[in-house]
Amino acid sequence: MLEKYTIGTLSRESGVNLETIRYYEKISLLNKPERSGNGYRHYNESAIKRLRFIRRGRELGFGIAEIKTLLELADHPEHPCKEADQLAQTHLTEVETKIKDLLAMQEVLTKIVACQSHSAEHCRLIETLNQRSCCN
Amino acid sequence: MLEKYTIGTLSRESGVNLETIRYYEKISLLNKPERSGNGYRHYNESAIKRLRFIRRGRELGFGIAEIKTLLELADHPEHPCKEADQLAQTHLTEVETKIKDLLAMQEVLTKIVACQSHSAEHCRLIETLNQRSCCN
């Protein structure tokens, strides 16, 4: 009753790719599971929760190392939250930096796309990359 | 007079890391330069232009493969611009997708950071990852 999921089932339940689960085990993000006589991995409910935790962390853009720390903290509810707060703050700043960079790219690309050109000689994208003046 | 830059000078002039220049050569993004007797690479003005073109492309977020295509197009001004327009459009869409994803992350992270917690048990980030209800 306790170890009722095979890796395929766990993959479906958690939304994490099967090969990714084995990868997480290899890098010690997940504990090694029990094995049945045939060598198959078997998991329980807590593995699902853990994997979902990891998946949500990845969806928020945290790296594996950060998630490892967060799993540690989640396992010790008495610990201060300071470290997690710090991770969130730092990560938020990184995300905002990336947004800023992408918005700058978007602005240039939008201008380029807005103007149809005919030949490579007067192609806006290529002109931009050559840093010659653009069609405005 | 023609081949007057060493790789270090080229690096400074183009704003591209020296090791990256050698890497670009290895993956055939840059042509192999002349070598002087001692085996040193020597470059001319056109190499600077080409590297700057590449750098600007990278700054706009294009991948190496796309830049390779764009360099081809830039070398053939009589070619239609259609392919470049297409690349720009596709890339713009990718950039906008990334922005959307990052904005979603930012929104969640901002909420998490806004609320100071004390212990991991009531830590907003960890609660979010556990998908228990948050402090609002």
Next chain:
DNA sequence: CTTGACCCTGTAGTAACTACAGGCTTTATG
């Protein structure tokens, strides 16, 4: 003449997977 700056090749490491190759086991179907 030696020290520091510059150049060379080639390999390995980074992040987080993904994709096989090659080979078992288990389950479903005829």
Next chain:
DNA sequence: CATAAAGCCTGTAGTTACTACAGGGTCAAG
């Protein structure tokens, strides 16, 4: 009952775009 499909196993290599050495040669200045 045989066989085929689905599922599992290990281990390695590939992806992107660099970056960081290790180990070694060359060149200019004091």
